[in-house]
Amino acid sequence: MAGTPWDLQLLNLCASLLLLLSFAMLAQRRIVTLVNLLAMQGGLLFVATVLLAWRTGERHLYVSAFLTLALKVVFLPWLLHRLIRRLQVYWDTEPLLNIPGTMLIGLLVVVFAFGLAQPIAALANTATRNAIGIAVAVVLLSFLTMITRRKAMSQVVGFLSMENGLFFGAMSATYGMPMIVEFGVALDVLVAVLVLGIFFFQIREQFDSLDLHHLESLREGGPMSDREH
Amino acid sequence: MQFLLLLGTPISGALLLGLLGARRWAPELNIGVSLVTFLAACALTARVATDGSLLVAHEQFFIDPFNVFLVTLTAFVGLTTSIFSRPYMRVEMAHGRVSARRLRLYHSMYQLFMTTMLIALTTNNMGLLWVAMEAATLSTVLLVTLYRTPASLEAGWKYFILCGVGIAQALFGTILLYFAAEKVLGAEGVTALLWTHLNAVKGQLEPTVLGLAFVFLLVGYGTKVGLAPLHNWLPDAHAEGPTPISAVLSGLLLNVAIYAVVRCKVLVEGSLHSALPSRMLMGFGLLSVVLAVFFLWRQRDIKRLFAYSSIEHMGIITFAFGMGGAVANFAALLHMTVHSLTKSAIFFAVGHAAQKAGSQLMENIRGLITLSPTIGWGLMMGSLAILGMPPFGVFASEFLILTTAMREQPWAAPILLTALGVAFAAIFGRVQPMVFGETTAKRLPHPPALLPVFAHLAIVLALGIWVPPYLADWYRAAARLLGGG
Numbered sequence: 001m002a003g004t005p006w007d008l009q010l011l012n013l014c015a016s017l018l019l020l021l022s023f024a025m026l027a028q029r030r031i032v033t034l035v036n037l038l039a040m041q042g043g044l045l046f047v048a049t050v051l052l053a054w055r056t057g058e059r060h061l062y063v064s065a066f067l068t069l070a071l072k073v074v075f076l077p078w079l080l081h082r083l084i085r086r087l088q089v090y091w092d093t094e095p096l097l098n099i100p101g102t103m104l105i106g107l108l109v110v111v112f113a114f115g116l117a118q119p120i121a122a123l124a125n126t127a128t129r130n131a132i133g134i135a136v137a138v139v140l141l142s143f144l145t146m147i148t149r150r151k152a153m154s155q156v157v158g159f160l161s162m163e164n165g166l167f168f169g170a171m172s173a174t175y176g177m178p179m180i181v182e183f184g185v186a187l188d189v190l191v192a193v194l195v196l197g198i199f200f201f202q203i204r205e206q207f208d209s210l211d212l213h214h215l216e217s218l219r220e221g222g223p224m225s226d227r228e229h
Numbered sequence: 230m231q232f233l234l235l236l237g238t239p240i241s242g243a244l245l246l247g248l249l250g251a252r253r254w255a256p257e258l259n260i261g262v263s264l265v266t267f268l269a270a271c272a273l274t275a276r277v278a279t280d281g282s283l284l285v286a287h288e289q290f291f292i293d294p295f296n297v298f299l300v301t302l303t304a305f306v307g308l309t310t311s312i313f314s315r316p317y318m319r320v321e322m323a324h325g326r327v328s329a330r331r332l333r334l335y336h337s338m339y340q341l342f343m344t345t346m347l348i349a350l351t352t353n354n355m356g357l358l359w360v361a362m363e364a365a366t367l368s369t370v371l372l373v374t375l376y377r378t379p380a381s382l383e384a385g386w387k388y389f390i391l392c393g394v395g396i397a398q399a400l401f402g403t404i405l406l407y408f409a410a411e412k413v414l415g416a417e418g419v420t421a422l423l424w425t426h427l428n429a430v431k432g433q434l435e436p437t438v439l440g441l442a443f444v445f446l447l448v449g450y451g452t453k454v455g456l457a458p459l460h461n462w463l464p465d466a467h468a469e470g471p472t473p474i475s476a477v478l479s480g481l482l483l484n485v486a487i488y489a490v491v492r493c494k495v496l497v498e499g500s501l502h503s504a505l506p507s508r509m510l511m512g513f514g515l516l517s518v519v520l521a522v523f524f525l526w527r528q529r530d531i532k533r534l535f536a537y538s539s540i541e542h543m544g545i546i547t548f549a550f551g552m553g554g555a556v557a558n559f560a561a562l563l564h565m566t567v568h569s570l571t572k573s574a575i576f577f578a579v580g581h582a583a584q585k586a587g588s589q590l591m592e593n594i595r596g597l598i599t600l601s602p603t604i605g606w607g608l609m610m611g612s613l614a615i616l617g618m619p620p621f622g623v624f625a626s627e628f629l630i631l632t633t634a635m636r637e638q639p640w641a642a643p644i645l646l647t648a649l650g651v652a653f654a655a656i657f658g659r660v661q662p663m664v665f666g667e668t669t670a671k672r673l674p675h676p677p678a679l680l681p682v683f684a685h686l687a688i689v690l691a692l693g694i695w696v697p698p699y700l701a702d703w704y705r706a707a708a709r710l711l712g713g714g
Contacts (some may be wrong), residue, residue, distance in 0.1 A: 063702045117439050120408065140402065146394065155390060162397050174411050177404065178422055180289070181356030185400070188363045192393065195367050199389070202374055203382050 007055050008127055014048040015131040018168060021099075022141040025161060026106050027099050034157045035080045035215050042072030049171060052128065060179050061171075067186050068167070076160065076193055083197055084153065087204055092151045102148055106141055113137035124173055131172035138165030142172070150216045152203065156196055163189055230551040231287050232275060234269035235300070236351070238262055239344040247337035251329035256315040259336045260318070263304070263311040266343065270304035272295065278699070284353065288423055291353040296708035300350050301487055302566055303324050306573050307343045308478045309681035313577045314339075314473035316678045320584050321471065322365055323405035324684065326376055335375055335471070340439075342368040342477065346485050358489055359396070359403050362453060365482060366392045373470040377664070384465035391462040392452055399449025399489075405442035406496070409435045424492060431499030442496040446490070447513070455484035456513045456541045456547060457520040464524075472580030475532055479539045480573035484565050487543065491550050494632045495711055498553075510551030515641060517544030522648045525655040530589045531579050534659065535572065538615060541652055542568045546643070549630045552637055558708035560629035563696070567622035567689050568615070574685035575611035578604055581677040582663070596668030605664045612660040614689050616653045622692035 004012075016211075021041050028034050042067075046069045053061030084090065097105075117133035124132065139162050146158035170177050242262030246255060274297055277283065282293040292300070318335065321327050327335070345368055349361035365390065374385035403422075410421040413433045420426045427434070448459070454465040467475040494506045529532040542564070549561035556687035581604045586594040599606035614621035627649065635642040696704075 085419055116441075119441065120405065123412075123438060124408070139397075143394065146390070152386065159390070159393055159397075162394070163400075165398050166397060166404065169401065170407075173404065174406045177356055177407060178354075181354065181360065181403075181422065184357060184360030188360055188367065191364070191367050192389075193469060195370055196389070197436075198371065199374065203386070206377060206379050206382055216518065 001114075007051055011048055011055075011128055014044050014051070015018045015134045015168075017049075017174075018044050018138055018164075019134050019141075021137045022145075022161065022165075023103065023106060025157070025173075026102055026141060026145050029099075031084055031090055031092055031153050032081070034092075034154055035077050035084065038080075038157050038161055038164075039073055039077035041161060042068060042077070045164055045168060045171075046073060048168070049100065049176075052171060052175065055127065056175055058175055061176055063179065064176055064182050067182065069189060071186055074163075075190075079193060079197065080153070080157070083200060087153075087200060089151060089153050092149055092154045096112075096148050096150065102144065106144060109140045109144060113140050120173060123162065128172040132169060135165050135169030135172055138168060142166075153201060155210050156193070160189070160193070214225065231269050231272040232290065232351070235266060235273055235304075236344060236347055238266045238269060239347065240339045242266075243337050243340035243344060246333065246340060249574045251333045254647050255333065255336050256311075256318065259339065260308070260311045260315065262340055263308040263343070266347075267301075267304040267308045268583060270301045274301050278703075284425070288420070288425065289357065290330035290351045291425060292351060293710065294662060294703055295491075295710050296350045296488065298566070298700075298703055298707065299455070299484060299560070300347060302484070302569055303343070303350065303481050306477065306685075309684060310473050310476050310480075310573060310577075311339070313476070313580070313678050313681045314471075316676065317473060317580050317584070318471070324584075327471075331375055335372060338368050338372050339473075339477075343693075344371070346481055349485050350488060353423050353425055355403055355406060355424060355427070355492075358492070359400055362399070362450065362486065362489060363393075363396050365485070366396065366453070368468075369466075369474065369478065369482070372474045373466045375471055375474075378469070380465075381469035384462075384469035387493070388462040388466040391459065395449050395452025395459060395661070397449070398445045398452075402442045402445030402447075402449055402493070403437055405445065409438040409442065409500075424496070427496050428499070434496070434500040436501050439497050439500040443493060443501075443509070446493045446497075447506075447509055450486050450489040450493070451513060454483055454543050454547065455486075455517070456507060456543065457517040457540065460517065460520070460540050463540060464533045464536040467539070468530050468532040470530070472576055472583070475536070476573040476576035476580075476613055479536065480569040480578060483539060483543050484569055487546055487550070487565065490547070491711060494550065498712070499638050505552055507543070507551045507563060509636065510547050511641065512551075514544045514546070514548030514551055515540070515644060517547065518645065518648045519544075522651045522655070525652055529591055531583060531591050531594060531659075531663070532576070534588055534591070534656065535575055535579065535615075538652065538656060539568075539572055541648070542615075545627065545630060547560055548641070548645070549633070552630075552633055554633070554637070555705070555708050556629060557633045557637070559704050560626045560633065562704045562707055563622065563692070564626035566631065567626055567692055570685040570689050571614045571621070571623060573613055574689075575608065575615060576681045577679070577682045577685075578611055582608060584677075591663060592627045594663045595666035597664050600668055601677070603679045603682075604677065607686070608660060609664045609681060610686050611682070612656055614686060620690060621686075622689040625693050625696075 025037050049065035113136040114133040117136045121129045121132045142158045142162035146155050277297045284291045345361045345365040374381050413430045414421040452459040497506045521537045525539045536650045546561050549557045583589045617623045617627045
């Protein structure tokens with residue numbers, strides 16, 4: 001990419017690494033590593049946001065960059081690691097689909113994502129418009145991660161990674177949302193993880209496991225226990 | 230001032246109830262807080278009625294004819310549900326299903342939930358609307374799992390993940406909306422997500438982006454409305470949580486979610502100049518009605534039965550908003566009001582009935598009329614009202630929706646009529662033996678609070694016979710605001 005300024009090249013590098021990390025998450029079964037990958041994703045987002053803030057001179061981007069650093073690189077991974085230790089869940093069971101198969105679907109998802117992002121990218125006038133496709137791909141890949149996993153913890157990592165993708169999308173399409181909205185979203189993510197923490201202990205207390213196949217009795221037409229008061 | 234009181238009361242109530250903990254008078258405090266919120270809502274309504282729409286807090290919040298009636302309705306049902314929950318939760322505690330500590334969580338989260346819904350209704354900022362909707366999910370997850378039974382944990386997990394993923398789609402939609410708006414309203418981004426500003430320039434917004442945004446927004450908020458095929462969380466969350474929560478989920482949260490969808494639709498329609506948003510709403514609405522009616526036949530749990538009935542009614546409302554135009558919008562708004570009042574009244578009656586029978590399974594609930602005539606009649610009248618029997622208000626709104634459908638979308642009218650007929654057979658056939666069958670059960674330790682049931686049904690009845698002129702004006706103003714058709 002001759003003629004592209006170095007900071008933009010770095011930004012594009014960050015975007016590609018984000019996509020790579022999403023694929024790594026798709027293939028990873030060790031939950032501790034999954035959380036580390038999530039933290040790395042957060043780190044990349046932080047670098048990308050700072051670069052973009054420096055490039056555009058938009059001061060509110062610095063604020064959201066440091067919000068990302070505090071929340072997504074430090075606090076959430078720390079909390080998740082703590083939960084993993086307390087709950088002793090280290091490995092996810094065999095995913096619903098084998099890993100090569102998931103990767104292949106992932107490739108198709110990326111093609112679809114770029115197709116979806118095409119009209120948006122064509123209209124964007126930000127320097128980072130090429131990254132919009134990547135952001136959509138990250139969102140869809142995280143979705144795929146959530147679908148194919150059985151452990152509650154991996155699903156949550158998928159959920160948070162989806163939020164990262166959305167954040168990156170907002171950044172590359174419009175240089176971030178208004179400050180008040182970003183604070184609100186960050187607050188919601190924080191509360192969501194805290195609520196989930198409590199929730200995990202409840203599931204654990206009840207089933208002695210965080211495997212979601214225990215949570216399948218409420219299907220329509222399935223056997224229903226008589227719920228006595 | 231009234232506005233500050235409206236949002237400030239429930240949030241300080243949540244803090245207070247959380248901090249004070251398990252006191253004997255916590256339920257009374259809960260009622261008190263809800264009462265103040267309701268009075269604030271009434272004062273606000275009176276002010277909007279005299280002064281017209283108003284903008285507060287740097288235009289971040291606004292009240293117009295569309296949301297003010299929903300604010301009042303939300304505050305009212307919030308109040309009656311808190312009255313109902315006092316004896317209900319005492320009985321649950323006596324049965325050992327909840328501890329004092331969980332009751333504290335329950336009261337605190339209840340008020341927090343009310344706050345998030347009121348914020349979602351009154352905010353002018355589409356981003357804040359998203360934040361409030363997500364917060365509403367989060368504040369109710371722990372309420373759905375209050376009993377900590379395996380089934381309730383499963384319901385809570387499903388609720389969290391499905392609504393979380395759904396609402397993430399809505400966030401993407403909001404980002405796209407902002408992306409389109411920023412081009413017209415300036416890159417500063419201060420006003421680019423404010424609904425009033427967006428509404429003023431909706432004709433200039435980029436149609437392709439807005440079309441895409443609407444798909445995501447509809448899927449996202451539609452998940453919370455319980456539109457098929459994203460409705461899976463709804464029956465579980467309604468059946469497994471405590472009954473007061475079922476009542477507010479069904480009666481209020483679904484309304485708030487529909488409100489969000491309609492706000493988005495107004496913007497997108499103005500930009501697209503095509504029938505795409507209307508068609509999508511009609512399609513999703515009709516699909517939900519048909520699917521819900523099928524599932525109604527298979528239910529054994531009484532709360533699940535009425536949860537599916539909620540999906541059906543949300544479908545009808547979505548369909549009506551999809552048709553658009555003054556009459557359909559008017560009917561949809563009326564239907565939102567009467568459904569919310571009737572369904573929460575039914576859940577109140579169902580809650581007491583299930584406590585009496587000691588089971589939520591319909592085959593175990595028998596002879597309510599001999600056990601307690603008021604509960605029996607409450608359930609019977611509520612069911613008749615929700616099934617669209619005249620002279621209740623649901624009849625009036627469904628009649629308006631059906632006649633409009635016959636005129637504007639003749640293909641849909643037979644489907645709707647059949648669905649309503651089938652739903653009638655399914656629900657009435659089950660409620661009848663529950664009310665009039667033989668029984669051996671005994672009385673409850675705490676007398677049930679049945680005032681809310683009959684208060685709601687009386688209002689629904691009154692609305693069916695005569696909509697007061699100021700209320701009709703109000704609905705008409707809101708219907709005009711929504712335009713379309």
